[in-house]
Amino acid sequence: xxxxxxxxxxxxxxxxxxxxxxxxxxxxxxxxxxxxxxxxxxxxxxxxxxxxxxxxxxxxxxxxxxxxxxxxxxxxxxxxxxxxxxxxxxxxxxxxxxxxxxxxxxxxxxxxxxxxxxxxxxxxxxxxxxxxxxxxxxxxxxxxxxxxxxxxxxxxxxxxxxxxxxxxxxxxxxxxxxxxxxxxxxxxxxxxxxxxxxxxxxxxxxxxxxxxxxxxxxxxxxxxxxxxxxxxxxxxxxxxxxxxxxxxxxxxxxxxxxxxxxxxxxxxxxxxxxxxxxxxxxxxxxxxxxxxxxxxxxxxxx
Amino acid sequence: xxxxxxxxxxxxxxxxxxxxxxxxxxxxxxxxxxxxxxxxxxxxxxxxxxxxxxxxxxxxxxxxxxxxxxxxxxxxxxxxxxxxxxxxxxxxxxxxxxxxxxxxxxxxxxxxxxxxxxxxxxxxxxxxxxxxxxxxxxxxxxxxxxxxxxxxxxxxxxxxxxxxxxxxxxxxxxxxxxxxxxx
Numbered sequence: 231x232x233x234x235x236x237x238x239x240x241x242x243x244x245x246x247x248x249x250x251x252x253x254x255x256x257x258x259x260x261x262x263x264x265x266x267x268x269x270x271x272x273x274x275x276x277x278x279x280x281x282x283x284x285x286x287x288x289x290x291x292x293x294x295x296x297x298x299x300x301x302x303x304x305x306x307x308x309x310x311x312x313x314x315x316x317x318x319x320x321x322x323x324x325x326x327x328x329x330x331x332x333x334x335x336x337x338x339x340x341x342x343x344x345x346x347x348x349x350x351x352x353x354x355x356x357x358x359x360x361x362x363x364x365x366x367x368x369x370x371x372x373x374x375x376x377x378x379x380x381x382x383x384x385x386x387x388x389x390x391x392x393x394x395x396x397x398x399x400x401x402x403x404x405x406x407x408x409x410x411x412x413x414x415x416x417x418x419x420x421x422x423x424x425x426x427x428x429x430x431x432x433x434x435x436x437x438x439x440x441x442x443x444x445x446x447x448x449x450x451x452x453x454x455x456x457x458x459x460x461x462x463x464x465x466x467x468x469x470x471x472x473x474x475x476x477x478x479x480x481x482x483x484x485x486x487x488x489x490x491x492x493x494x495x496x497x498x499x500x501x502x503x504x505x506x507x508x509x510x511x512x513x514x515x516x517x518x519x520x521x522x523x524x525x526x527x528x529x530x531x532x
Numbered sequence: 533x534x535x536x537x538x539x540x541x542x543x544x545x546x547x548x549x550x551x552x553x554x555x556x557x558x559x560x561x562x563x564x565x566x567x568x569x570x571x572x573x574x575x576x577x578x579x580x581x582x583x584x585x586x587x588x589x590x591x592x593x594x595x596x597x598x599x600x601x602x603x604x605x606x607x608x609x610x611x612x613x614x615x616x617x618x619x620x621x622x623x624x625x626x627x628x629x630x631x632x633x634x635x636x637x638x639x640x641x642x643x644x645x646x647x648x649x650x651x652x653x654x655x656x657x658x659x660x661x662x663x664x665x666x667x668x669x670x671x672x673x674x675x676x677x678x679x680x681x682x683x684x685x686x687x688x689x690x691x692x693x694x695x696x697x698x699x700x701x702x703x704x705x706x707x708x709x710x711x712x713x714x715x
Contacts, residue, residue, distance in 0.1 A: 237678065
């Protein structure tokens with residue numbers, strides 16, 4: 231590892247390539263001073279961030295505290311602030327029953343509030359529950375509240391543009407496949423020592439026709455529409471790559487399979503979107519595989 | 533101010549003193565800029581990245597550990613990360629899934645070194661072209677190792693990749709270049 235390669239051709243090529251590298255502009259210090267003037271000194275900015283965050287928390291606690299003790303009566307939790315008086319509910323039921331018949335014939339994803347209140351059994355009313363004489367309706371389906379001081383934590387409704395499919399199903403499938411063929415799962419530590427965000431697993435399958443790992447992975451990849459977030463599929467006889475993103479959980483998934491010396495190395499990882507993944511641990515494992523027995527005979531973790 | 537030692541500069545920056553910051557920039561800017569501009573080529577982009585590197589260094593000066601590396605190397609580590617991110621943003625990584633057996637070529641270390649030290653002009657010119665086609669990380673690795681003559685342990689610190697996988701990666705890159713030279 232400490233050997234220094236001469237590789238004079240390579241050195242010369244690099245020397246020629248970088249011989250004409252531009253020099254640092256003469257006004258670089260002036261521009262640097264401008265950047266420093268534009269930004270306050272980093273440390274004090276950090277402190278202001280904490281002060282601002284603490285102030286926000288205090289304000290929110292103060293508002294909550296004020297709201298809690300505004301009246302003499304004990305108030306319900308904020309999310310359950312919407313109350314439906316019996317007479318209003320009855321009126322809506324009468325109105326709703328006629329519309330309900332028509333509604334059942336359509337496939338509208340959004341149902342008017344009045345219908346939600348009395349269609350408790352319908353699958354489209356899953357956000358609704360009845361507590362005592364009150365009905366609590368999901369925030370995005372309520373009519374505007376009379377009390378402007380009430381805020382919901384997540385007052386926005388997002389529709390999936392395509393039906394959601396959990397990328398984790400791929401991992402489940404692979405785990406079952408491995409279990410069926412007695413292939414042990416290996417664990418790789420591909421994240422930094424103080425970061426456990428990345429989950430990496432590795433399997434070493436025998437390269438046999440009866441298992442045909444690549445074909446099965448391809449089948450699994452076909453479960454997902456190509457419009458799925460982060461969808462990338464690329465394969466050949468030698469290698470297989472499949473990537474997906476789970477925008478609900480903010481995770482990115484990647485599966486790589488490769489034929490090596492009569493075996494198929496299948497590597498799967500998931501990490502928060504945006505986390506840089508280094509292939510170093512995978513490469514190291516791969517190199518070891520070139521020279522050692524498969525993981526099925528070893529218990530060593532890399 | 534120009535007589536400040538590295539330790540004094542670091543202390544000054546930790547205290548948020550502007551003089552310490554400007555002295556750090558003055559002393560190390562050229563080296564950091566050179567490392568960046570070799571990969572980024574556009575001078576304006578490289579200068580901006582260099583400024584970003586120093587600003588980040590000032591913001592994270594407390595994380596610098598003089599036992600692990602010199603200040604210059606630590607700055608290069610920051611610059612390396614920023615450069616790589618910039619290059620990836622500029623052109624997304626395309627995973628090549630060709631049936632490429634270049635890395636499977638069975639060739640010994642000594643033979644490989646011999647092949648890459650032929651002295652032939654056509655090889656050198658071809659290598660210049662092939663280096664441009666390498667993925668950013670591999671090209672950066674070659675630059676740090678061959679052009680800047682840094683030991684692998686130092687490159688490991690800069691890149692955040694452990695020395696052994698780094699050595700493997702260097703070996704694979706060399707084999708790849710050799711195979712492409714032979715085509």
